[in-house]
Amino acid sequence: MIKNSTEYKISLDRLDGQNQRIADIQKKLASDGLTPEEIKRATDPLKTFTLQIQEEVEAYKKREGL
Structure with missing residues (x-):
């Protein structure tokens, strides 16, 4: 859980970075010949880890009125 503006900026x-x-990685794997699946x-x-960060950022923004 993001507790302050410093943690918010770090999370952003x-x-x-994750995105x-x-x-x-997707580009590299595609160039290596992997299928989309x-x-x-x-x-x-x-993506799951990234989604978790995104949810924390959104919760902080909502809580802080950003």
Whole structure:
């Protein structure tokens, strides 16, 4: 749970980093010849972690009126 504005900013940076990492991995796996289903299976755990960060960011924004 995000408790203050510093943690909020850190979470936003982590979220951006995770989204970029997922995109990079997807491109690499596609260039390696994996099917879309294989790429999805490989990146779903990262997407779950990213979704968790996104939910925390949204909850903080709602709580703080941002």
